[in-house]
Amino acid sequence: MLPRLSAFEISQGGFSFENCQRNKDFEAQNGTLGFTSPTARKTGTTIVGLVFKDGVILGADRRATDDMVVADKNCFKIHYITDNIYCCGAGVAADAEYVTRLLSSQLTLHELSTGRPARVCTANRILKQLMYRYQGHVGASIIIGGIDLNGPHLNSVHPHGSTDRTLFTALGSGASAAIAVLEDQFKPNMTMEEGMQLVKDAITAGILCDLGSGSGVDLCVITRQGAKILRGYTDTVTSGKRQGSYRYARGTTAVLKESVIHYDLVEESVQQMDTE
Numbered sequence: 001m002l003p004r005l006s007a008f009e010i011s012q013g014g015f016s017f018e019n020c021q022r023n024k025d026f027e028a029q030n031g032t033l034g035f036t037s038p039t040a041r042k043t044g045t046t047i048v049g050l051v052f053k054d055g056v057i058l059g060a061d062r063r064a065t066d067d068m069v070v071a072d073k074n075c076f077k078i079h080y081i082t083d084n085i086y087c088c089g090a091g092v093a094a095d096a097e098y099v100t101r102l103l104s105s106q107l108t109l110h111e112l113s114t115g116r117p118a119r120v121c122t123a124n125r126i127l128k129q130l131m132y133r134y135q136g137h138v139g140a141s142i143i144i145g146g147i148d149l150n151g152p153h154l155n156s157v158h159p160h161g162s163t164d165r166t167l168f169t170a171l172g173s174g175a176s177a178a179i180a181v182l183e184d185q186f187k188p189n190m191t192m193e194e195g196m197q198l199v200k201d202a203i204t205a206g207i208l209c210d211l212g213s214g215s216g217v218d219l220c221v222i223t224r225q226g227a228k229i230l231r232g233y234t235d236t237v238t239s240g241k242r243q244g245s246y247r248y249a250r251g252t253t254a255v256l257k258e259s260v261i262h263y264d265l266v267e268e269s270v271q272q273m274d275t276e
Helices: 020-028 093-114 120-133 175-185 192-209
Strands: 047-052 055-061 064-066 069-072 078-082 085-091 140-148 151-157 163-165 168-171 217-223 226-234
Touching: 047 085, 047 140, 047 151, 047 175, 047 192, 055 078, 055 085, 055 140, 055 151, 055 192, 078 093, 078 140, 078 217, 085 093, 085 120, 085 217, 093 120, 093 140, 120 140, 120 151, 120 163, 140 168, 140 217, 151 168, 168 175, 175 192, 192 217, 192 226
Parallel strands: none
Antiparallel strands: 047 055, 047 168, 055 217, 064 069, 078 085, 085 140, 140 151, 151 163, 217 226
16 A cells, blocks of 8 residues: 655655555545546657667657647657666656656766666666556656667666567557567668668658657667767658549449439427527
């Protein structure tokens, strides 16, 4: 059971979910109070990551949505963690922004205390423990990519704290279309140019198949020499132009049967509207 805070207590920094148990109590008394808790809102994003021969490539679209409204057409979804680790965030934009800033500060303190660059597995462990602690109430799906002394690594962290370590992955509402492109065209030891093209194609597929994704592609290439952000790598993607005319001349489709019915007005009544 989550702890309840008194009205006289000062809440500490970080996420606070002391009202979760209160909302459950209200739901249990729904028959008398008529209370229903808010449902999850649909979010839209396509984020992709893959490991190539010399490092990791991360990519994301640039559209931020609020339910069915496009809130931002130039949103940046690739977040800085350390000099050798970056991540992409999908889901609730505020949650993704906050957890990545918190992770970045924790890893910076870790580097200062150990005197060594942070490892990708350390970032993955800190983030998944944080997400598991809040049991999915932090609505962020994160792809962590980076390179350390053990080579390039790519991890995906889901809102409930489960993680995957793969050579390529995609998250967000456009992930189904993006992962289809990745599974079809990915191969080990790809060059940087091949990897960038594949990430771009995967995100483009997500944009074309998902209304919540759009406005172009951003990329981040991480190698031993450092990270390079490619802001606005492509512009808004359209579904293409029609190749032919789809207008048909009158009479092209045959009329098999035609009938005309006339109705007579039997009674008519007029009612006066009360405007007082």
